[in-house]
Amino acid sequence: MSEKTKLHAVLxxxxxxxxxxxxxxxxKIFPKPLSHCPVCGVRYEKEPDFFQGAMYVSYAISVAIFVVFGFGAYFLFNDPPTYVYWLTIITATIVLAPLNWRLSKSLFIHVFGGFKYEPNIVQEKR
Ligand SMILES: [Zn+2]
Structure with missing residues (x-):
């Protein structure tokens, strides 16, 4: 089996x-993070409420959604009235909320979790 890149693991x-x-x-649409990895057994939540910090990542992803869909509406609908921007951005934010939920937590634990990638950890345990 080929090794996953960090980007693949995050996504x-x-x-x-x-x-x-x-x-x-x-x-679940908005799943809770597991307490431990089912494969290698590492504890995900290093401290109480560890995943609270993911809300900053979630905020950044939301801003990216606003910008992308705002410009998308501008170019697709040829500078439409303001309510079209609101509808486009609010709809995109709601539809992409489950993705944002997972991606923000995944990105947060990969970047700020302080875990080191150990590709052989599973073989060592067997
Ligand atoms: Zn693991």
Whole structure:
């Protein structure tokens, strides 16, 4: 099996240490992060409310959504009335909220979690 890049691990919401275990419980629109990696067993939440910091990442992603869809509306609808911008941006923000929820937490734990990638951790445990 080929190794995942950090970008793949962030986008697929995988464990920052082994890049194989899932970060979230399955089957929910707004899933909670798991307490431990199901593959390598590392504890995700290093301190109480660790994932609270992800709201800053979420805010940054939201601003990116505003900018992209704002300019998108400008060019697609040829500088429409203000309410079209509001509708486009609010709709995009709501539709992309589940993605933002996961991506902000995944990005946060990968960048600020302080985990080191250990590709052989799973083989060592077996
Ligand atoms: Zn893991």
């Amino acid at each position: 697929e919401c995988k464990c920052p240490r082994c890049r194989q275990g899932n970060l979230f419980e399955k089957g």
